[in-house]
């Protein structure tokens with residue numbers, strides 16, 4: 728299998744191919760695609776907002792690509808990780824992480840922050856839908872606000888070539904776990920359900 732974890736940018740530097748597209752912003756050409764999530768509300772009351780969902784079609788997301796979608800008025804990272812990224816995150820000793828908690832509302836409180844417990848393999852699967860476990864494991868969905876003071880980290884940066892928050896220097900790994908810097912917690916995993924083999928509904 729081709730290792731897609733490394734690409735060369737225009738400056739000749741080697742780095743992972745992170746492509747992030749803010750929801751609601753039309754993407755430019757040049758290999759970038761646009762993914763429009765469906766947000767079920769306009770100017771909602773707080774209780775309505777709390778019930779809202781965002782549908783995220785994943786079928787245009789190639790390995791090694793990520794997008795940013797809005798869910799309940801907050802940006803969220805959606806990334807289809809490469810096998811190498813999953814392996815890298817799996818091989819980490821959870822006991823040595825700054826935050827051992829999976830921070831995943833789809834599983835029990837306090838579950839350890841293993842890569843499996845962070846991935847979309849923990850998502851609910853709608854009746855009659857079959858999802859390839861390896862595919863689900865490759866998908867990572869997290870809140871996109873740094874758990875320090877809320878800045879949005881930059882993709883493909885930092886010590887782990889994953890996410891780096893430049894505001895005060897927090898480094899997150901390929902499972903969205905805080906590894907270094909002042910952020911106290913891993914990026915949170917939202918509630919999610921596979922409504923088809925390649926569609927996730929957040930909420």
Ligand code: FES
Nearest residue numbers: 873875876892895
């Ligand atoms: S807001 Fe991200 S490190 Fe401070």
